[in-house]
Every structure is written in structure tokens, then in C-alpha cells.
Amino acid sequence: MSTRKKSPDDLRSSRWFGPDDLRSFGHRSRMMQLGYSEEEFRGKPIIGILNTWSELNSCHSHFKERVVDVKRGVLQAGGFPVEMPSLSVDESFNKPTSMLYRNLLAIETEEQIRAHPLDGVVLMGGCDKTTPGLVMGAITAGVPMIYLPAGPMLRGNYAGKILGSGSDAWKYWDERRAGNISDQEWLGIQGGIARSAGTCMTMGTASTMTAITDAMGLTLPGASSIPAVDSNHQRMGADCGRRIVDMVWEDLTPDQIITEGSVRNAAIIAMATGCSTNAVVHLIAMARRAGVDLTLDDLDALGRNTPLIANVRPSGKDYLMEDFFYAGGLRALMKQMEDRLDCSAMTVTGKTMGENLEGAQVYNDDVIRPLSNPVYKEGSLAVLRGNLCPDGAVIKPAACDPKYYHHEGPALVFDSYPEMKKAVDDENLEVTPETVMVLRNAGPLGGPGFPEWGMLPIPKALIKQGHRDMLRISDARMSGTSYGACVLHVAPESYVGGPLALLKTGDIVRMDLENRRLDMLVDEEEIARRRAEWTPPAPRYERGYGYMFSKHVTQADKGCDFDYLQRDFGANAPEPDIF
CATH class of the missing domain: 3.40.50.2300 (Response regulator)
Known part of the structure; x- marks a missing residue:
């Protein structure tokens, strides 16, 4: 039985319905207009x-x-x-x-x-x-x-196979792009993956x-x-x-x-x-x-x-x-x-x-592993820092090929999602498995809104060679159902002049997961020169909610809340005593 600390008169709602005054008369009257008797809601x-x-x-x-x-x-x-x-x-x-x-x-x-x-x-x-x-x-x-x-x-299901929403969508989409899935099979997967x-x-x-x-x-x-x-x-x-x-x-x-x-x-x-x-x-x-x-x-x-x-x-x-x-x-x-x-x-x-937690039990220790037999020895996420992401970036090590835990390769940089989407379907795109694909202008302000574009599609040229993963970097997010060697949430984002805005195609990028580093191998003088030449992009919004969002949203490392809604911004206005 609940231990009461409040009486009916202490209820917040009693300020609306309790007093014998004109305003409370109006509140009670409108509840009665809805078909309720006082004994149903009062107290x-x-x-x-x-x-x-x-x-x-x-x-x-x-x-x-x-x-x-x-x-x-x-x-x-x-x-x-x-x-x-x-x-x-x-x-x-x-x-x-x-x-x-x-x-x-x-x-x-x-x-x-x-x-x-x-x-x-x-x-x-x-x-x-x-x-x-x-x-x-x-x-x-x-x-x-x-x-x-x-x-x-x-669980999703198609042709006797168990399907997982999102994860298998990406997987089978790559196979369809490679020409390995028919129209009929694709339709069957579409109808069975979310049922x-x-x-x-x-x-x-x-x-x-x-x-x-x-x-x-x-x-x-x-x-x-x-x-x-x-x-x-x-x-x-x-x-x-x-x-x-x-x-x-x-x-x-x-x-x-x-x-x-x-x-x-x-x-x-x-x-x-x-x-x-x-x-x-x-x-x-x-x-x-x-x-x-x-x-x-x-x-x-x-x-x-x-x-x-x-x-x-x-x-x-x-x-x-x-x-x-x-x-x-x-x-x-x-x-x-x-x-x-x-x-x-x-x-x-x-x-x-x-x-x-008293009495909780594991009934299948392959689904919920004991600590002595984990799926992955560390947790799901790792935070990187370096001259490409001084305020941090995030990667999901357990969901990518371990060969990318330490990787160096030339950057292939895209300034927009449409540009990237068009390029990856070009079978003549100059790309190798060592290439580091980069998408910028996809963060909280650049997206706008921080879209889930970070699981960049593997270029068709590599898919046809049998490759299904590569190192990809962006200031975007990605769906939680996604997987792969994807570095995300690069902060500060490129749209506001973060270092990702200064990266050029052909620059060598190094990721060192063990030491939590992500860097472009470009000397500081050249980076400073590029920064001096950088021009801010045009605003995404000029009015409405988007304008308010763009003026007040914080960066990824701060949670992307509005600055004026965070706890340390100021006290809430007190609730009015007069209704």
C-alpha cells in the first residue's frame, strides 16, 4: 500500500478545481461540459x-x-x-x-x-x-x-530467414545493388522485415x-x-x-x-x-x-x-x-x-x-552472455579525439570489421548527401578499400537537424568486388540499426567551421581506435591557411521553428539540446497563483 505524503487538498490539480471562486467554477463547469461529475475528478x-x-x-x-x-x-x-x-x-x-x-x-x-x-x-x-x-x-x-x-x-521473416529491421535492410540493399537479389525477393523482404x-x-x-x-x-x-x-x-x-x-x-x-x-x-x-x-x-x-x-x-x-x-x-x-x-x-x-x-x-x-532486480534470471546464456563470455570485451561505444574532432566523435567498434581499428587512407570528401549518393552509384568512381569516405555539412546545423546519414553506402565499385565495409567519417548520426566502420558526430561540425570543413580529397586520414585518435595528416600551417580561407555557408532557415533551432541548438558533444532549456541556464518561471 502506498504511503501518502499528500492529501487531496495538496494535489496540484486542486488549485484548478478546489477553490470556491469564479475561475474554479469555470474549470469545474467545463469538466461537467465534458460529461464528468465532480466526484469523478475532484480530490x-x-x-x-x-x-x-x-x-x-x-x-x-x-x-x-x-x-x-x-x-x-x-x-x-x-x-x-x-x-x-x-x-x-x-x-x-x-x-x-x-x-x-x-x-x-x-x-x-x-x-x-x-x-x-x-x-x-x-x-x-x-x-x-x-x-x-x-x-x-x-x-x-x-x-x-x-x-x-x-x-x-x-522478429522479421522471409523465405525461412529471420530478419532484423534496419540491419538487414542495409545488408540486402547492398546485395540488390550488386545484382544479387531479384525484384520478387526484394518485395518479399520489404513485406517481411517489419510485421x-x-x-x-x-x-x-x-x-x-x-x-x-x-x-x-x-x-x-x-x-x-x-x-x-x-x-x-x-x-x-x-x-x-x-x-x-x-x-x-x-x-x-x-x-x-x-x-x-x-x-x-x-x-x-x-x-x-x-x-x-x-x-x-x-x-x-x-x-x-x-x-x-x-x-x-x-x-x-x-x-x-x-x-x-x-x-x-x-x-x-x-x-x-x-x-x-x-x-x-x-x-x-x-x-x-x-x-x-x-x-x-x-x-x-x-x-x-x-x-x-531480486529474482531476475537468465534463461539463455547465449543471448545474455555471462561476464566471462562477452560478445565484445569492451562496451558498445568509443569516443575519438584528434585534429579532425577536437570536441569528440563516436564509433561502435563491436559493429565494424576489426581491420579498421587502425587505418590510414586517402579521404574522399563530399559536401552534401545528394553529391555522395550520386557518386557511390558510379561504377567508375575512383575508390579503393583503403579510401576513407567523408560526408560533411550533415551535423545539427548543417543537416539540418543532425540526420541519420552517417552509414554512408559502400560505393558500387567496391560492392561488386565483394567489399562490404570501409572507414566512413561524418558529422551526421546513423541509425542504431546500422553497422560498419562509421565514425559519427564529429564535433564541432563542419557547418560551423569545425576541422572537418578543412579536409580535402586526397588528404591522409588516420584512425587509431586503441588510442582513441582520429586525425588528418596535414601540418598545422596548412590547416591554418585553409581555416583562414573558409567561408561560412548560408543559413539553412530564415524563419519559424528551424530558425529557432539553428540559433539555440548545442553541438553533438553537449547533447543537441537547446541552450535555454538546460538546467544551468536559469530557473523556471513559477506557476501563477491566479488562474
């Missing part, structure tokens, strides 16, 4: 259910039904549920990139909560940017919150971010692993509804949950799962909203000492998220890592992380 926790469902968001196509489960749980616990539609930033259709709108969702989430009579919120998300966007906004708003992850879709509601079933950005949120203590224990269409997911939805009501009475707010310890837990588990490179940007942004100064160097240090034990594609070789769930899910993986975690960290259950 009860009002729970906002922020639902990112959309008819263009396939990852969340089950949310229309799942919100019914959440409402059932809220009502059972004595609360009053109100569904509020929220911006649905899906990966499949948002142009130029959903990352452009992550911060817009965070703003909407914060202001929706602040402006309405909500005592607590259930955040319904899952597709890549919805998780950090919702969580960032709710952290700043500060009311009790619980995150409901969409869950991964079922249920839910997020990508690889350990892409969606599963990475929901696992991070789970490890941070913001979901019910293990909720991130449940497949979207499994009946466990329906029950978890109702559990979220019941639990958020208790959290309101307990006054269990995000600041009690998101601490240095819980953020560190999330980073360790991200590394152990073979996380998406996008985790770096989002985790830094989420942490900083809570006042935790997480840095790239912190993440690299954890990566060097955290083994990758989730054998899930693309960093793993054999399994998908459905297999991960059957093997015990995130609780089982965290139990394996228990000695490395801060088990005293508080969670949305009102219990510590250690208490939540």
Missing part, C-alpha cells in the same frame, strides 16, 4: 497520459489500444485519467530528420504538463526520439512521471533508449523488453496506470530518481547492451536536464570497462529483441551487471534498483 490525482500515437507512426500503432489499458489502471487506483495527444516524431516519415523535432517534443511535454491540471503523467513513447523528448520535458516539469515503452516488434506494431526489433536507437530509461529507474522493472504485441505489454500498461497514482500520493518526483548514480547505471547498461551511437547524444541531454554533467569522456571511460553481453543485432550476431525478452530481458542483463551498478538508486516503483 483525485489527475493523470495526464501523453500519447505519441499517430497514423504515420508504425512503431506506436498499438498505442490507440494501449492507452485504454493505462486508463483502466488509473481508474482502478482511484485516479482520473486524461489522454493528451503529443507530437509523434517517427523515424520513418519525418523529414529532414526526426532529430530536428526531439526538442520540440520536449518543449511540448514540459509546457503541456505545466499548463494543465495534472498531478502526474504517463509518457507513452518508444520510437527513437520520443523517449528522450518526453523524458527531457517531464524532467523539467517535475511532476511524478512514469515511462511506458512501446516495445519492440516481432507487427512496435519499434525496431534490433538493438537500435528505440530499444537502446527504452533500455536506458528502464535502467535509469523511470519504467516498471524490465518493461523495456516486452514485445509490443505480447499480452504482458497490455498488463504492463495497466500497471503503469495504477503505479502513477501511488507515485502522486507519495510525491515521488523525477529529481528523486534521476541522480548521478542512476545516470551511471543507464550508461553502463547502454554499453552492455550494444547500444546505438545515438545513445550518446540523448543520454547527455537527459542527464543535463536533471543537473547531471555527463560528458563524452565519462561515457568512453565506462565503455572501456564494460563488456558487451547482449548478443543482439547489430553489435551481436545472432539474436533480436524478442529473443532477448525470452532470455530474461533487461532485468536479467542488469542482474549480470549488478556488482557494477548503484543498486541504491531509487526507481518509479518506490523501491531501489537492487530490490527490483
Whole structure:
């Protein structure tokens, strides 16, 4: 039974509905206009259910039904549920990139909560940017919150082969470009690779971010692993509804949950799962909203000492998220890592992380490996520095061919995605396996919005020779379902005059993964000369949201949040006393 710290008069919503004055009369009257009696909403926790469902968001196509489960749980616990539609930033259709709108969702989430009579919120998300966007906004708003992850879709299937969304799309696309796949086969793969509601079933950005949120203590224990269409997911939805009501009475707010310890837990588990490179940007942004100064160097240090034990594609070789769930899910993986975690960290259950992990078991030790038999001896990510990326760049070593861990080769530089896309389909392109492909003007400002262009296609000339990987560098991101020797998030980005803007085709580039270096082998005098000649590109936006984005977004190493939304920018305006 929940321990109450609040009475009905202490509820935030009572400021709207409690007083005997004209404004509260108006609020109560409008609720009655909606068909509710006073006894239904007055004196009860009002729970906002922020639902990112959309008819263009396939990852969340089950949310229309799942919100019914959440409402059932809220009502059972004595609360009053109100569904509020929220911006649905899906990966499949948002142009130029959903990352452009992550911060817009965070703003909407914060202001929706602040402006309405909500005592607590259930955040319904899952597709890549919805998780950090919702969580960032709710952290700043500060009311009790619980995150409901969409869950991964079922395994893909075609012609007896198990398919992983994203990862196998890239793989088979290269084979199609090489002429090895027929039109009929391509159509079959297209229809079989994503065959249920839910997020990508690889350990892409969606599963990475929901696992991070789970490890941070913001979901019910293990909720991130449940497949979207499994009946466990329906029950978890109702559990979220019941639990958020208790959290309101307990006054269990995000600041009690998101601490240095819980953020560190999330980073360790991200590394152990073979996380998406996008985790770096989002985790830094989420942490900083809570006042935790997480840095790239912190993440690299954890990566060097955290083994990758989730054998899930693309960093793993054999399994998908459905297999991960059957093997015990995130609780089982965290139990394996228990000695490395801060088990005293508080969670949305009102219990510590250690208490939540009691009884967790691994049921398949090839899917969730023991520490003595990791998929990769270090964690999923490594942070590089050097004269090409003084503020950092990111690579996923476990997902690329080890022969590129130390590599030197001539740069082949492209200034735009269309230029690069046209060139790689030219079978006469002058390129060798030693060439280092470079794409610039694809960062937060240059993209615009930091698009997922970083897994540059292998040139057709090399594909026909049998090559399937090469060193690629960009200031872009890449999909968490991607793989290969791709260096990403080069900071500062080229669009603002970072060193990548000064690189020329033919310059020799060296990557030394062991020593975490990425350099162009060009002398400092020549670099200075090129810098003096560099001309800033024209602005991408002259009005609207894009203009605001371009004026205030931070660079990749700082999380790409808006500068004025970070914790140290200033205090929130107090909520008005007069309504």
C-alpha cells in the first residue's frame, strides 16, 4: 500500500478545481461540459497520459489500444485519467530528420504538463526520439512521471530467414545493388522485415533508449523488453496506470530518481547492451536536464570497462529483441551487471534498483552472455579525439570489421548527401578499400537537424568486388540499426567551421581506435591557411521553428539540446497563483 505524503487538498490539480471562486467554477463547469461529475475528478490525482500515437507512426500503432489499458489502471487506483495527444516524431516519415523535432517534443511535454491540471503523467513513447523528448520535458516539469515503452516488434521473416529491421535492410540493399537479389525477393523482404506494431526489433536507437530509461529507474522493472504485441505489454500498461497514482500520493518526483548514480547505471547498461551511437547524444541531454554533467569522456571511460553481453543485432550476431525478452530481458542483463551498478538508486516503483532486480534470471546464456563470455570485451561505444574532432566523435567498434581499428587512407570528401549518393552509384568512381569516405555539412546545423546519414553506402565499385565495409567519417548520426566502420558526430561540425570543413580529397586520414585518435595528416600551417580561407555557408532557415533551432541548438558533444532549456541556464518561471 502506498504511503501518502499528500492529501487531496495538496494535489496540484486542486488549485484548478478546489477553490470556491469564479475561475474554479469555470474549470469545474467545463469538466461537467465534458460529461464528468465532480466526484469523478475532484480530490483525485489527475493523470495526464501523453500519447505519441499517430497514423504515420508504425512503431506506436498499438498505442490507440494501449492507452485504454493505462486508463483502466488509473481508474482502478482511484485516479482520473486524461489522454493528451503529443507530437509523434517517427523515424520513418519525418523529414529532414526526426532529430530536428526531439526538442520540440520536449518543449511540448514540459509546457503541456505545466499548463494543465495534472498531478502526474504517463509518457507513452518508444520510437527513437520520443523517449528522450518526453523524458527531457517531464524532467523539467517535475511532476511524478512514469515511462511506458512501446516495445519492440516481432522478429522479421522471409523465405525461412529471420530478419532484423534496419540491419538487414542495409545488408540486402547492398546485395540488390550488386545484382544479387531479384525484384520478387526484394518485395518479399520489404513485406517481411517489419510485421507487427512496435519499434525496431534490433538493438537500435528505440530499444537502446527504452533500455536506458528502464535502467535509469523511470519504467516498471524490465518493461523495456516486452514485445509490443505480447499480452504482458497490455498488463504492463495497466500497471503503469495504477503505479502513477501511488507515485502522486507519495510525491515521488523525477529529481528523486534521476541522480548521478542512476545516470551511471543507464550508461553502463547502454554499453552492455550494444547500444546505438545515438545513445550518446540523448543520454547527455537527459542527464543535463536533471543537473547531471555527463560528458563524452565519462561515457568512453565506462565503455572501456564494460563488456558487451547482449548478443543482439547489430553489435551481436545472432539474436533480436524478442529473443532477448525470452532470455530474461533487461532485468536479467542488469542482474549480470549488478556488482557494477548503484543498486541504491531509487526507481518509479518506490523501491531501489537492487530490490527490483531480486529474482531476475537468465534463461539463455547465449543471448545474455555471462561476464566471462562477452560478445565484445569492451562496451558498445568509443569516443575519438584528434585534429579532425577536437570536441569528440563516436564509433561502435563491436559493429565494424576489426581491420579498421587502425587505418590510414586517402579521404574522399563530399559536401552534401545528394553529391555522395550520386557518386557511390558510379561504377567508375575512383575508390579503393583503403579510401576513407567523408560526408560533411550533415551535423545539427548543417543537416539540418543532425540526420541519420552517417552509414554512408559502400560505393558500387567496391560492392561488386565483394567489399562490404570501409572507414566512413561524418558529422551526421546513423541509425542504431546500422553497422560498419562509421565514425559519427564529429564535433564541432563542419557547418560551423569545425576541422572537418578543412579536409580535402586526397588528404591522409588516420584512425587509431586503441588510442582513441582520429586525425588528418596535414601540418598545422596548412590547416591554418585553409581555416583562414573558409567561408561560412548560408543559413539553412530564415524563419519559424528551424530558425529557432539553428540559433539555440548545442553541438553533438553537449547533447543537441537547446541552450535555454538546460538546467544551468536559469530557473523556471513559477506557476501563477491566479488562474
